Amino acid sequence: MFGIAKKLKAMGIVGINKRNCELVLPNNPRRLYPLVDDKLRTKNLAGAVGIQVPELYATVETEHDISRVEKMLQNRDEFVIKPVNGSGGKGIIVVVGRHKKNWIKASGDRITIMEIRRHLSNILSGIYSLGGTPDTALIEYRVHSHSIFDRIAYKGVPDVRVILYKGIPVMAMLRLPTRASDGKANLHQGAVGVGVNLITGHSCGAVCKNEMIEHHPDSDEPLLDFQVPFWKDLRLLASRCYELVPLGYLGVDIVIDQAFGPMVLELNARPGLSIQICNQRGLQHAVDWVDRYKEEHNNQIPQDAHIRSELAERLYRDLVPSAEVTETDDKEQPEIADNKP
Known part of the structure; x- marks a missing residue:
């Protein structure tokens, strides 16, 4: 038992008690919770600063x-x-x-x-x-999932969950609906979670019902050779949400519409921890990296969302040195409409 605990600690795995005591309580003022728990307030705040929402x-x-x-x-x-x-x-x-x-x-x-x-x-x-x-x-508005997801999602709309720590993207996953989840992108209901390389948006592991998998359980399509489209735009969009609601530990859920591209679906003040499984690494090392960065820079985190988004690449290179870092090919990114939904 103690050997398992030691191994999990070495991997940087964060449990629910540690999340609540060290990530949520010190970093998320309760006065800001209504801004994320109330979807109407979130939508109005996002729209006011030009963040696209349904x-x-x-x-x-x-x-x-x-x-x-x-x-x-x-x-x-x-x-x-x-x-x-x-x-x-x-x-x-x-x-x-x-x-x-x-x-x-x-x-x-x-x-x-x-x-x-x-x-x-x-x-x-x-x-x-x-x-x-x-x-x-x-x-x-009903989001129309981008056609690039057709082969790896069952009926519903996939989304991307990005976790921000002090405004910097530290981990991300793609959530894919399944027959078991009744077409919902909810891991607790049986959806698939796919870890995402923070630099390129490529998949780096997949989990369903706490078991590592390589193929979608319904379509049998491979999950480990997929790239999330518009990845850098999506990562920046997530970073901007920290300016919207400055919670130190924040989950941002983003969907990619066929016509309108990335949209913020909702924010979460208490994002779950299954994201660690599909990424095959713990959150703690990323949290420590951000805290060290802040200490080394006069206790400051950049206010510019573009800089915070780019810091995610430095973080990922430092923590996952063996990761594939090939840049995304913008020429292969699908086009989206200019008008809003």
Whole structure:
């Protein structure tokens, strides 16, 4: 037992108690939590500084709003309904099409206007919110996953989780939906986590249900030769979120839309630790690297997001010296539209 603990410590593995006591509590002022726990506030803050997020169609705050929802949705064939203060993907409904008077969910099941009203009422009652408090529902643009993910994702929309420590990207993973996760990019529900090289965006390991894998469990497609598109833009986008909400330990979830490219989906003040498994290294060494950098630079972290993003490359080279550092080929990056969703 003590041998295992010693080995994990040498690898820099951070456990949940250490995360809470040494990363979350000292670095994340509780007064800032509402800025990330409330998805509407996060969306408004991001939009105000030009960070791209899925377009908001409507908010539902009262039972009176629910009575008007059919009119709100009459010209919408696709949309997403989610609780403002939800977590873990609970309470989210993704609508991908329409059939006569009904809509079609991502699962292929049909949903009626009465079922939508009932679901909205449940959201307002706080069934899905943190702490069970009364909540608000968002109706927003449905992200169309970039076609580059078609062969390695099951139905849903993959996302990229980037962990920032004091504003510097220190670890990242691509989360891929599976049949077991019901098309959701949630590792606890059975999605695949793929470690990401911070320099190039190439995959460097994959895990599903805490087991290392090399192929997607549904498609059997290889996962270890994949490159996340727009990687440097995406890494910079994550870095900019520290200026949005200056939490010292912050998770940034980004999706890549087929038409509009990288978008911030949400922020997380308590990002989980499974990211260490798919990257096959611990967070502690990255945290120590950032702390040393800060100490060596007059106790300062650069204010410029571009510099913080580039520091992630120095960090990765120092911590993973054997890593492939071939630069991304911008010519092979897919094009995106200039207009916003």
